Amino acid sequence: MTDQTPLRDRIAAALYERERPPREPHWNKAFPADREVFEAMADAVLAGVPVLADRTAVLREAADEIAGIDFHPNARARSLDVAAGLARRLRRMADETAATETQAHPPLHQWRVEILDGDEWMPASGLRRDRSQAAEQLRMSSERRPLWNDGTRVQRRLVRETTTYTVEDETGHAAGARQDGAQP
Structure with a gap:
């Protein structure tokens, strides 16, 4: 079984950095409560993503899971934008990963x-x-x-x-x- 801790950490950091107000510290110095919240969000994403060896498939699965999050009706529009932006970014990364097989x-x-x-x-x-x-x-x-x-x-x-x-x-x-x- 593949250790998903590095992927979980990258997802949590990406979500945090996308949502972080300009005056808040970056992920490496984030407050423990913030880290806990964003790590839980990353766990929710990973819960629906099977452990795969194919990076492209993993990125596409993660994008689909994020795009499918059912936010509370009172969720802030910024949270919805963050999720949509992250899903687009993961899909772009998947496309780039697939393309690298034929590129230098x-x-x-x-x-x-x-x-x-x-x-x-x-x-x-x-x-x-x-x-x-x-x-x-x-x-x-x-x-x-x-x-x-x-x-x-x-x-x-x-x-x-x-x-x-x-x-x-x-x-x-x-x-x-x-x-x-x-x-x-």
Whole structure:
């Protein structure tokens, strides 16, 4: 039987970090009562997930369990958003895990805020691996500096950069691909 403690801890930490107000400590310094609550939530997720060796299947099962949580009618909308966001993230991780079997490395996704300067979009923040951090940067910068010095509205957007890695053969074609680009 596989020890699910590391997976349980990662699920609890992900739930906590997604729900955590900005002034609260990060997971590694979370209050014991908070850790207990989020560990119990992770246990509830894992209770419905069979022990599987296939990482992709485990991630999809966890996403399905989270998406299927029946929240109390008075649950905060933030809790519902957290669950939906976590389910989407686990499904994306499952898709990326499945894709890595034919890739040199898994794709790397990073997000940044851009602003429209004249007729050109320019970076307005550094790259972030966590989309929620970039989205928060977009929200904060829009609130703090909504206008240019001349009084016109600053146009901002959230952009995802995806880097992919493909194994090539000696001829420069993707390994396993036919001359016409189709896969065998």
